[in-house]
Amino acid sequence: MRICVVTESFLPQVNGVANSVRHVVDRLGATGHQALVVAPGPGPREYAGAEVVRVRSLALPGYQEFPLGLPGSAVERAMARFAPDVVHLASPVALGVTGQRAARRLGVPTVAVYQTDVAGFARHYPHAFMTGHAERVMTRWLARIHRRADRNLVPSRASHDQLAALGVTDLHLWRRGVSLDLFDPRRRSPQLRRRWADEGQVLVGYVGRLAAEKQVHRLAELADLPGVRLVVVGDGPVRGQLQRMLPGAVFTGMLRGEELAAAFASLDVFVHTGENETFCQTVQEAQASGVAVVAPGVGGPADLVEHGRTGLLHDPAEPDSLRDLVSWASREPALRMHLAANARQAVAGRTWAAVVDELVGHYREVCGQDVARAA
Template sequence: MTRITIVTDAWYPQVNGVVRSIENTNRELDRMGVEVMMVTPQDFASVPCPTYPEIRLSIATYGRVAAAIEATQPTAVHIATEGPLGLLARRWCLKKHVPFSTSYHTRFPEYVAARFPVPLRWLHAFVRWFHNAGNGCMVATASLERELSKLGIKNLLRWSRGIDQTVFHPMELDERPFNLPRPIFLTVGRVAVEKNLPAFLDIDLPGSKVVVGDGPARADLQKRYPNVLFTGMKTGDELAHAYAQADVFVFPSKTDTFGNTILEALASGVPVAAYPVTGPIDIIEEGSGAGALNEDLREACLAALKCSRENARKLARNFTWEAASKQFLNNVMIAQGQRPMLKGPSTGARPSTA
């Protein structure tokens, strides 16, 4: 039996794209008969991350992480993040001559540089050093693959994302959702500096603006934008209902590597407005009628308002967790020096090396 040990610094109770991607992939791998073992911050003491206390940084020794990995008896190791656990897992793999894969989920250099006075070139050198030690670095999109290739990161493999369309789907529209006048321009995600929310909150739009999510910037933004509804974090049926009531989903981030929330909105039948950057340009196909991309976010919002809800839903059907998880498993096998195990439908991106 294939037994994959995934080491990640991002795990519950965090709610973000990294956690959701691993969670959904693990579910599909289990259905395929693949055993997945996890090494996460839940196994160790932790401290709050400076400037972002919602994220906990594990306090772990090499010996404890090594013992945790060895206890899982893996046939393959995947390191999902560049944090404390990821660094120690990398060290263990190199010391034991165990081939491993990694994934590039977030723009780590840009996120750190936004909070601390660290030169971006040093951070780029760090991620190059971290990922090039492995036998394959998984990325979600073609545009991100091109970016990282230019930075000197090698052995790039495509791992797209999916959407659970039994959870996120169109619903009957409320006449006055959130007790606000339509049209509803909604965004969902961490309320943090890297999400570029003021770019959305500053623009003049008809109707109402809604922000779903929580994070370190929420208190400040609520004071600055008293006419915007901040709902806090929503999950499950409440989150699905919130998406389905929007007229346009606004994605103002310029730093995400994919944008799982874009898929959730599309599956809910909501057109998307975003900048033409990595993530949105890989999902919102030109001519799809499912959304609008523009360097002027206001123009994108107004154009998306004219897009078809059915076109949004149609585009979302191209992305499934089953297909994305087959990509992940094949990539793990490639990193082990083995042939890919499975063939499956495209998720909008094919496994590749660059």
């Protein structure tokens, strides 16, 4: 098949959307499909044998690291030249709308993958969006995009319910894969642990972007837990503020590849704080790494964690819930081992190869529907 992937983010950005697209393109190429990637901003023009068409972009106010794709004729020209069988809209918000319109004009079916809760995102950046109505406006915009897609893929039950309530139909659950060869308990590093836990502390860590929508300020609730050393892996606009709040924590900055995998596996407890995660890939990576997880019991994590068996779910509405559960896990090695072992077993079949092959099945089905409508 020939697949045009129109994505709101791609390399060199490191985030959930860019990483998912990268894994999709890897697998498509490995299984004989041809892909074209359309992405905003500067970056590589080729990836894994696929051409990457770059379009004009504008830095998002309040979030300079995120280039927002601008509408233009380049998308339709690239799409017409490539002649795809299907267009994959990766987390469509801005550039995805341009791709959707181009696909409709060219008579190509679209599969829209919901991945970013932009309304929830806006809630944490009121200064950037300049209006108290931004959340409602973005919700209506999102609903319009997904109602016009031929098929919509959602990463969790919460996302399914969210879009269904907005009148979006043809919803299908499509979760993310995890690189089990990379994220593995065997990557646990005694050297890292000695460096981070110089007094034998329990290592409690967060991995991800250091940004307002991740609610990383809540890590301060864990700063004075006895016998605990906080480890913060990642970078982002609130890193400086967070370092001032957590002077005793270890900040590693952005890590990738084997360094990231070693950091995950060397933790005792992984904690996530954000409430607006449609999936939460870092939870899955921590589980694959054999680490006990404490995550919010809302959104995507509620699908990934079975409370008391594959992790612990805290209630974001309860002020002491996060602290109490992390404190419990930090005091109980047997509990951590129980949660980690069950979680590793739960993710054992969630390879990227399996989930991208499932995605290709969705491509084939919408192409078949398109042929049937034409007939």
